[in-house]
Amino acid sequence: MANVANKHDIVGIPGILDVHRKEFEKKKLGLRISNESYLREHxxxxxxxxxxxxxxxxxxxxxxxxxxxxxxxxxxxxxxxxxxxxxxxxxx
Structure with missing residues (x-):
């Protein structure tokens, strides 16, 4: 592994594993959809x-x-x- 201060820094985001990043992006998209829906209702x-x-x-x-x-x-x-x-x- 390259000179990395955090052994979990394998995707360029310190401390976030690739699987966590994908889950984060999925939740972020869900939140955007939910927010958009709320704004349309109000x-x-x-x-x-x-x-x-x-x-x-x-x-x-x-x-x-x-x-x-x-x-x-x-x-x-x-x-x-x-x-x-x-x-x-x-x-x-």
Whole structure:
């Protein structure tokens, strides 16, 4: 074996055997599929993220964590999200 500090480093990833890497990739793909499915079932989440990103890029808040907390704590968020989704759907 070449000059390897970790005897399990046989695929170029320290400490991960080839069989573990394949299992990791399989689980990662499963998680991506699950996440995509969840996002499709909850279009309001995508709308909220789009709204938030647009407002962040318009406002350039100095304290992003405080801004996010106040943003998502808005009592009218449901109405704003519904309006955003309606507007998005009408423009398609």
């Amino acid at each position: 279009p309001e989440l995508s709308a909220m993220l789009k709204m938030f990103m647009q407002d962040v890029l318009n406002d350039y808040p100095e304290n992003i964590l405080e801004y996010a907390g106040e943003y998502f704590d808005d009592e009218d968020m449901q109405v704003k999200v519904d309006d955003f989704i309606r507007l998005e759907n009408s423009s398609n």
